[in-house]
Amino acid sequence: MPGSAMHNRNRIIPFPGRRGSPRLVVCSVCLRVHVDGAWMEADDLIRRLRTFELGDVVRLGGALCEPCETELRVRRHSDSETLAA
Numbered sequence: 832m833p834g835s836a837m838h839n840r841n842r843i844i845p846f847p848g849r850r851g852s853p854r855l856v857v858c859s860v861c862l863r864v865h866v867d868g869a870w871m872e873a874d875d876l877i878r879r880l881r882t883f884e885l886g887d888v889v890r891l892g893g894a895l896c897e898p899c900e901t902e903l904r905v906r907r908h909s910d911s912e913t914l915a916a
């Protein structure tokens with residue numbers, strides 16, 4: 832059986848986080864990236880910073896952008912009204 836030669840999807844690939852490697856804040860919902868006080872699309876930022884050419888893996892920090900926060904707040908509010916009715 833060729834099981835041992837198969838690709839293991841559960842294998843964890845280690846990326847050593849080195850001091851000084853770039854860190855970006857990303858919205859956990861829409862995946863936009865917070866840069867210079869504004870949220871921008873990830874693909875635009877990748878092209879701008881050329882992260883694919885960096886030697887280090889970019890570290891990501893989770894956050895919630897203002898539009899997603901507002902949308903979630905409105906959705907939660909409307910859900911609670913539906914439940915109360």
Ligand SMILES: [Zn+2]
Pocket residue numbers: 858859860861862863895896897898899900
């Ligand atoms: Zn967002």
